[in-house]
Amino acid sequence: MRGGRVAGTADTGMTGAVGSSDLVGVVMLRRRPGSPTLEEVAALAGVGRGTVSRVINNAAGVKDTTRRAVQRAIAELGYVPNLAARTLAGRRADAVALVMTEPDWRQFGEPFFSEIVRSVGDALTETEVQLLLTLVRTDAERQRLVEYARGGRVDGVMLMSVHATDPLPDMLADVGLPTVLLGRRSGDESVTYVDADNVGGARAAVSHLLGTGRRAIATITGPPDMYVAQCRLRGYREAMERAGVEARESWTVQGDFSADSGHRAMAELIERAPEIDGVFAASDTMAVGALGALRAAGRRVPDDVAVIGFDDFPLAQHTDPQLTTVRQPLEEIGHTMVRLLLEEMEEPSAAWRHVIHRTELVLRGSA
Amino acid sequence: MRGGRVAGTADTGMTGAVGSSDLVGVVMLRRRPGSPTLEEVAALAGVGRGTVSRVINNAAGVKDTTRRAVQRAIAELGYVPNLAARTLAGRRADAVALVMTEPDWRQFGEPFFSEIVRSVGDALTETEVQLLLTLVRTDAERQRLVEYARGGRVDGVMLMSVHATDPLPDMLADVGLPTVLLGRRSGDESVTYVDADNVGGARAAVSHLLGTGRRAIATITGPPDMYVAQCRLRGYREAMERAGVEARESWTVQGDFSADSGHRAMAELIERAPEIDGVFAASDTMAVGALGALRAAGRRVPDDVAVIGFDDFPLAQHTDPQLTTVRQPLEEIGHTMVRLLLEEMEEPSAAWRHVIHRTELVLRGSA
DNA sequence: CTGAAAGCGCTAACAT
């Protein structure tokens, strides 16, 4: 029976399955047709529509007694403004979208994303702006989002995890929709973006290793076609160069950001470059894999070999609390995205703006 | 230095920090004022507005040549319909919301949620309906969502992880907005919901243990104020009763769905009821904790004690591939939510509908 | 300070 399956309620027959015996519950009356309108409020309050509009928009210049009367009418009718009408009449949608373009759905659960979502939500919680998360996986969904955004349902768009070849940012930005990217697609990203200082962070990590007297420092890179990986490799090289240490060819091994690839890369390094006494991994996940390989090979960490990983996901605390990492300030990155977006919505500028957040080294046992 | 922090780019000074030296990039012209309107399209195509409307809505009864002409005009102008106007003119918003009311933000990253989000997204991907995820943590956000929904920005709302005391479902449903809940708040939930068969699943798990000849079966429960936990406890009791096995008081220990609480509960069980030869945990997470406690105590699993957990999050595969679980069909649950919502949007009914999905036992090594 | 009136861009019902 191992690995087999048994219907959970086969012996009970008590519950309805889809489409078969749905239980139908209490019957209740509902009223849909005709939420009260501003006009009805005006009538009840005995004022003109303009006055009601002023009241619900907190506009100045309404006698206090009238205001009160209107508010009473609003409460009595349970009036809620029709947002479509409001938007159509010229005001904004009072909503922004945070888009995840991640075909690989597992990413969704990553701490990286939840952190960003959380901080963006926080930054918006004080405002009148509703945050809308949307998923874009297929081209159909891409198209639908563009029509949604261009259709005026949101006043601005933030995009996370955009792949280098994704045209979505341009489709949005080219129509004049305030758009902010999290991370660059390439070195000359034009659309407004917020990014972490990947070059500087990598440089700081490697400099730190050099500072402890180590010289034979290797790096495990990310996919070469990802800009973020390029930056981290560049940081490694710059640090080595500045220190006057020649970075041997054999000290650079390619990974793909996964723990597995980190493990393999480290195993290869141990094999072909046993002189290594330090490693900079382009992701914390790979760093964890590398630590595993080192320990498996009987190397002492950090005494024999020190490891630092770039903190893409605040993973380290869950897997290896001893791992030194380069931390990206996700909280601030989220806040900055919101700030840039709101500013752009406030007064559209003709220029793209780019903000790069500093990173910081979080020292722990392994380096 | 251990545990200390170092600014990543302190030695570089190359990057701009927020608000200090933001890089300002390429300047580009943007046009915002006045997207082309349907009227302009009509003019360019030399037809009436009604015809254009028919074309963009794929309505029948338009001569093929005219249709083509209109489409050409649309392409030439880069016309995109104004959604606010469309909604106002009486049609729907063509959007639905999937709401997470989870004050404890960590939950967001759980596989349970990403699975639901994924399956709901899948179910919607074929339609014209845009999925909007929204977060509701504070009362302010709750209020904002209600105004958003009542304001006509979405045609329906799905709610996940609703706490027993949350008034949000009623606030929405009472105004006649199609609303579907994932999970019940209590035994007499009125609002339309989709749920897993928690009672039946628990019963099946315990029956399975009984079927292997075990008699001293304990249960680790969830928080007693959560309906889902009550149901799973009820299933345990029913199975024991049906088998004519007396479930001793001391065999029921309370947990809180966390792995830690599972560990503690199991340790307590080992102490006070060493006769135990089977355990049903109300969540897979607690089951994992329980397994840890058992192994630590030197009990062999499943030979001495068999463990089954209820699969809230498809966690088992990540932590203990040997753990037998009661699986909830998350994919189907998501699809059903969408189906019910769309049906309700199609033709509002006066009745609430309730669907309870079967669960299935996924047998693995530990039971 | 407040009422009246002119749209916002679209759909749908009604003519033609």
Next chain:
DNA sequence: ATGTTAGCGCTTTCAG
């Protein structure tokens, strides 16, 4: 088959 017209509910001048 297609043009015309009347709103949808709100914001916003513009008069009073």
